[in-house]
Amino acid sequence: MARVLVAEDDPLTLAGIEVLLANSNFQVVVTASTGVEAMDKLAAARPDLLVLDVEMPERSGLDVLRTLRSRGDQRPVVLLTGSIKDARVQEAMQLGVNGLVIKANAPRDLLLCLEAVAQGRRWFDQETLQRAMELVQSPTAAKRDPLQGLSDRERAIAALVQRGLRNKEVAAELGLTEGTVKVHLHKIFDKVNVRSRTELILLAKDQGD
Template sequence: MTIRVIIADDESLMRSGLKLLLGAATDIEVIAEAADGVEAIDLARRLSPDLVLMDIRMPRLDGLEAAQTLLSDPEHPQVLMLTAFGTDDFIHRALQSGAAGYILKDTPPEELINAVRAAADGTRTLSATALATLMSSRPPASAPGQDPLASLSTREREIAEAVAQGMTNAQVARSLFVSTATVKTHLARIFDKLEVTSRVQLALLVNSHR
């Protein structure tokens, strides 16, 4: 199935580069481009894409506000934030808005394409730099106690560790020689055991207990 994408960025050169890059993937089609948040919302509501690749800093309406508006619609596309700004405030605001991920503009092409695929599938993803920023802004851990990951089986721990490294479900499946469905099943159990609700929360928990 082809992933239909709208690119929202106020720089025409960046939009052209992203369109060329994503167009090289046989399963991704860029169906429109927007130069600001208002245009991104209008195009998304008219064209019903699978995903909007959204810059944060744009005129008229910034990407965070545009994402929040779109994601409040009953039927909405996934939104993947793509930005040059890796500050913890931007990342937290993006994730709180319901964005499917946060990727920096210096992300390698293959990683960006994989992030688009993962986000379109509803999988939250963070670039390694964004995850490191979240980790550095996390308050110091409290006094050592029981390892919360101790409740996980060996396989579940392997999958949790892989997610903490920023791997998508498909990448985890390939590395462990299992199906993507199996990875999803294990993740559901991991989320339940650790009482987390997203891959980002899981990654933070794993990284804070290494």
């Protein structure tokens, strides 16, 4: 039986997921209501896979995914969302997300997604996947994502800087030294053609608009 961590800030949605998985091959071993709580509980819970709400307080599901991948943690991650911008779907796919389920369709799709992911396959809501693929294939796709050339770790650092964290805090979050963060940050500046943290934050915010 696969051990599952579920991070969802809406109590009714969380209860619904627990009921849905109650008689399945998936055991909910721990729940969280924020991204920070999910990260805090990860080591002790030792889940085989994670189901993360995209929009959560403190840290989003995408933030958690980004941090996991930057640390080399390749455990399967399924994102659960009411709606998601196409550019964010593209980023999630670049980070190696294993599945994406729309909340309105979760009673029908979540188990299908988890079963596919547990077998080593990827599963995405078809309409959302189609829009994301169209974005990837668009001639202007690179212009829409100014952070496209960054590595997983660099994306994680850029995301934390966008949230207002200082180098020391970024280092603690990602398990790096402060000096390493500074080196990565200068590489990020060069790659995205900015000169300061402020310009990087504005660039990242423009990407999310």
